[in-house]
Amino acid sequence: MNSEKTDFFGKAHAVNYDKSAQGLAAIKDAIHLVAKIALFDLPDDSNILCVGAGTGAELIALAQSNPGWTFTALDSSEAMLSVCREKIDKAGLSARCDFHHGYIDSLPDGKTYHAATSILVSQFLISQEDRVAFFQKITRHLLPGGYLINADLARPTDDDRYEALMASWVKMQRYNGLSDAQAQASTSLWDTYVSVLEPCQVEKILVAGGFENPLLVFQTFFIHAWVARAGTPRG
Numbered sequence: 001m002n003s004e005k006t007d008f009f010g011k012a013h014a015v016n017y018d019k020s021a022q023g024l025a026a027i028k029d030a031i032h033l034v035a036k037i038a039l040f041d042l043p044d045d046s047n048i049l050c051v052g053a054g055t056g057a058e059l060i061a062l063a064q065s066n067p068g069w070t071f072t073a074l075d076s077s078e079a080m081l082s083v084c085r086e087k088i089d090k091a092g093l094s095a096r097c098d099f100h101h102g103y104i105d106s107l108p109d110g111k112t113y114h115a116a117t118s119i120l121v122s123q124f125l126i127s128q129e130d131r132v133a134f135f136q137k138i139t140r141h142l143l144p145g146g147y148l149i150n151a152d153l154a155r156p157t158d159d160d161r162y163e164a165l166m167a168s169w170v171k172m173q174r175y176n177g178l179s180d181a182q183a184q185a186s187t188s189l190w191d192t193y194v195s196v197l198e199p200c201q202v203e204k205i206l207v208a209g210g211f212e213n214p215l216l217v218f219q220t221f222f223i224h225a226w227v228a229r230a231g232t233p234r235g
Helices: 011-020 022-038 057-065 078-090 128-140 159-175 180-185 199-208
Strands: 047-051 070-075 097-101 113-119 142-153 211-220 223-230
Touching: 022 057, 022 142, 022 159, 022 211, 022 223, 047 057, 057 070, 057 078, 057 113, 070 078, 078 097, 128 142, 128 199, 142 199, 142 211, 159 180, 199 211, 199 223
Parallel strands: 047 070, 047 113, 070 097, 113 142
Antiparallel strands: 142 223, 211 223
16 A cells, blocks of 8 residues: 555545544644654754645644744645645745645655654554555655654553543544534544554554654543654665
């Protein structure tokens, strides 16, 4: 599978994406805060790669806090990237951003970055082999020691805790405006289109992908975030 996202991120999804998650904006903001803290000591002229940039949320958050940084917004969904362009233009940040429609493979060889973000992206790669390769490709575009901010869904090891957390997840979806039936169905694509592994398994994938000592720095329900640094590129 040569894809960071499934093909259901089309126009209808893109135009409603931000609105659909509006009630849970605090979770997104918390992940952005984690990213800002992790990258706090980067040089003033740092270049950041946003993999699966979506509608540009983390890019805008980082750009507004770091006026000297430049960015590449990478997304395989043209519809999502179009919304991203519009939001970044409205925020007055277009001069500091490049937009790349495609996958990591299509980035120019030799293009390197001080840090990369991958927020709820790698979970759409069901094969662990593809997921390792995904992170290896990111590593090859990072400077030695470059940072990765990675967020993915992950599940508890214990089945009882998993079921309890799932009940809270469904309640969260209802809080965000879904009907009970919609909330119950919100995980119906897991294991088919979304890989929800245990945190230790995600960390092993990050290490195999060329990142050293991934540190779990955030969890809300199933959403986990890690900070890691690139070692020697592999693959």
